[in-house]
Amino acid sequence: MSARRTLLWIRVCIGILIFGLFVSGITAFPLREELALGSDVLHASPASGWFPEAVAWVDRVSHALTDVGTRYPFIAYGTDWLAYAHLVLAVVFLGPLVDPVRNIWVTQFGVIACAGIIPLALIAGGIRGIPLGWQLIDMSFGVLGAIPLVIAWRLTRRLERHPDR
Numbered sequence: 001m002s003a004r005r006t007l008l009w010i011r012v013c014i015g016i017l018i019f020g021l022f023v024s025g026i027t028a029f030p031l032r033e034e035l036a037l038g039s040d041v042l043h044a045s046p047a048s049g050w051f052p053e054a055v056a057w058v059d060r061v062s063h064a065l066t067d068v069g070t071r072y073p074f075i076a077y078g079t080d081w082l083a084y085a086h087l088v089l090a091v092v093f094l095g096p097l098v099d100p101v102r103n104i105w106v107t108q109f110g111v112i113a114c115a116g117i118i119p120l121a122l123i124a125g126g127i128r129g130i131p132l133g134w135q136l137i138d139m140s141f142g143v144l145g146a147i148p149l150v151i152a153w154r155l156t157r158r159l160e161r162h163p164d165r
Contacts (some may be wrong), residue, residue: 007100010155013148014097017110018062019088020145021127025086029081032069035062057131089113100156101163110149117142 001009027034037060042048042055068075093110095103118139125135 001158003159006155006159008096010152010159011097013152013155014093014107016095016148017145017152018093020104021086021090021093024141025083025090028083028086031076031079032062032065035065038062053131057134078117096152096156100152101160104153104156104160107149107153111146111153114142114146114149117145 035058038110039059042058048055092106096106100107121130121135123140123143124130125132125138130138
């Protein structure tokens with residue numbers, strides 16, 4: 001593979017990650033509205049019969065967010081910061097998008113952060129009473145984020161070793 005093509009694939013991988021972080025960040029702001037909509041959609045679909053426990057969990061979380069949001073709207077400020085962190089991380093990955101070899105440390109950091117999602121979901125999820133199925137969904141974000149990052153990391157190492165090919 002030529003250096004130009006390698007660079008293109010690195011940028012595609014990093015671009016996928018940036019897009020995912022951006023979408024995760026933007027969608028963390030309107031959680032209450034999203035969960036209410038999600039609950040309505042689930043009840044209007046066959047999912048309520050197929051996965052009743054999952055639908056009940058979404059309903060429970062939706063009701064909790066509505067209750068807390070009505071009585072204590074400042075609590076949502078925490079998820080606003082979560083959203084902001086996702087957006088900031090998306091900006092950080094502009095470095096490897098522009099110059100992957102010089103900014104390989106950002107890609108490596110991303111892989112480490114993705115790996116850290118798994119113990120966080122298991123430990124904090126267990127402490128907070130999050131169902132295992134939901135913890136697995138949360139862990140999948142780390143796995144899905146690591147896939148393009150590991151590919152980009154390997155391609156960046158190749159580009160570093162053979163910048164002219």
